[in-house]
Amino acid sequence: MKRSKVLISGAGIAGNALAFWLSKLGHEITVIERSPQLRTSGLQIDLRGHGIQLLRRMGLESAFRAKAVPELGMQVVDSAGRRQAFFPATKTRSGAQSFTSDFEIMRGDLCRLLYDAIPKERVKYIFGTSVETFEEQGDALQVRFTNGDVDEFDILVGADGLHSRTRAMMMLQGADGKDAFRPLGEYTAYYTIPRPVAQGEEYVATSYIAPGNRFVLTRRNDPNRIQVYMTGKAVTERLDSVKRGDVRGEKKVFVDVFWGAGWEVDGILQSLLETDDFYCESQGLVKLDSWHKGRVVLLGDAACCPSASTGMGTTSAMVGAYILAGEIGRQLRSPGNQCQEGVTEATVWHEAAFQAYDSKFRPFIDQIQKGVGEPSVFDKIPWSPLTIGAAHWVLWFVSCLRLDLFEGLLSDQPVKGWELPEYESFQTGHKEP
Structure with a gap:
């Protein structure tokens, strides 16, 4: 297998998840983070569906549960603090899910968990700097950092969040010419x-x-x-x-x-x-027709933020990182299989990997983003004391009958008819319950 030099911009959940998987493939990996240390801020997040499957494949479920938030459910209260409805946390692994899932954790704890699971002898972290400029030169990407250093890499992965500077430097836009955000x-x-x-x-x-x-x-x-x-x-x-x-x-x-x-x-x-x-x-959403350009590719919210309203941002970051790492490993394990006449392996392996990542991951993201931002009946409701009182009655009725209020919104597999790809490089004998 060709040993590739990879730069990941952003040490958040997406960046660390990618570093975790790439570290198993023997590549030279550098992760940069503009914060002076690992950023462990942020509030409560959860994993659902395929994100839980990946947590188990990574062997991190026990560590996750040790840090899990012990939330028992969600209550709705009125202006006097009186409980109007209560929806208990989901404790089953299949079927409709409640607002509180069985896999709740603080963002900082998940970020730290992923970071601690990465062998530091295989992954180099540089804090307090970010990418200032990058430019393709032959079979490499020359990167200048904000601390003044300059280095060359085979590829750059922009995992630097919703307002990604990497995305801005790539000048990627949607088909209608609008900004990605x-x-x-x-x-x-x-x-x-x-x-x-x-x-x-x-x-x-x-x-x-x-x-x-x-x-x-x-x-x-x-x-x-x-x-x-x-x-x-x-x-x-x-x-x-x-x-x-x-x-x-x-x-x-x-x-x-x-x-x-x-x-x-x-x-x-x-x-x-x-x-x-x-x-x-x-x-907001991030929507792009392509997540890559040349030797640069986007990941996580930088590529395809589904908005916090979907509750799928963390799961999407984990799934995208797994697929991108898997496709990089697959292309480098089969050198030359995508080469055109007169074009070297070094020139094309990243293009094949990025295209495969896009084609396999996009159906997942398209399902999550579908309908987000479109007008809904809730947008037209004038939330007056009268309508709030009516909403409380409906919520009370639903909770008393234990109806699946969140059915269709939250489920054990939010993305239907889509399966995680299997990559030979990551086969570790895991067993999923």
């Missing part, structure tokens, strides 16, 4: 605040709907803090005039819009002003 017209704030667990309190997600299309969700993974998620249509109009990354300005918008919303919101907002892990993001 398609905003959905909604912002969400993510942060944690101090809140010691009260006597008798359970680890339950709490959802609250306030008049004026304002939504708040809290979750607990720590006895001393809670996670907070806030979103609302009124926020979008105000945030469009705030420079991205202006945390003070973003916080002010959320305080102004949500103040007086009822329940415990005012107390949460007072703590918001002091929190140091506030993060505000425009919800």
Whole structure:
């Protein structure tokens, strides 16, 4: 097998998952991360369907469960804090799934878990730098880093997130010429605040709907803090005039819009002003006709973010990383099988790998992204006290009858009729239950 020199930009879940699989193939791998250390921030995420299958193939299920969030389910409350409905966590491995799955974890814990599973003698990590420029020169890609270093690689993988600088430097656009990022017209704030667990309190997600299309969700993974998620249509109009990354300005918008919303919101907002892990993001999709150009390929949210509303961003990153690594291994294990007359193996192996990655992974992503962002009946509902009361009654009725509220939205296999490819290089005798 040809030994290839691979650069991965981004040490998040997608980048680390790719490094994990590539490390089994004997390539020379470098992962760069612009943060000065492994970024273990971020709130609660989960794995579903094929993501769980891959976790088991990686041999990481036990380590995952040791760090899993013990969330018991989700409750819906009214402005007085009274429970209106409760949906318990899913504890089965098949069928319809609840809001809380059996595989919930903090983003930072999953990132650390993947990082710790990677043999550092096979993968080199460089923190505190990123790609400044890259240029193809013959059979290699010359990369200049922001720290001033210059090196050559066979390929560059952009796993640098929703607002990928790699994607911007590639100048990739969709068929209609629009930017790859398609905003959905909604912002969400993510942060944690101090809140010691009260006597008798359970680890339950709490959802609250306030008049004026304002939504708040809290979750607990720590006895001393809670996670907070806030979103609302009124926020979008105000945030469009705030420079991205202006945390003070973003916080002010959320305080102004949500103040007086009822329940415990005012107390949460007072703590918001002091929190140091506030993060505000425009919800959106990334849609591209191609995920690669020359010796550069995109992965994870940089390539095909499905938006947080699908709950499939983490699973998609894991699946995409597995397929990309598998196709790189397959092409380098069969040298010359894609060569045209007069073209060397070194020139074409990456093109064949990238094309196979695109063709095998795109049907998966197309299913997840289908319909996301299209107008729905919920967009037309004026969330007044009357409609909120009606929604509470419906949710109570559904929860009492234990109906599958999330059927069709959340299931054990969100992507139907699609199977994980098998790669000879990764056969380790795993057995899936």
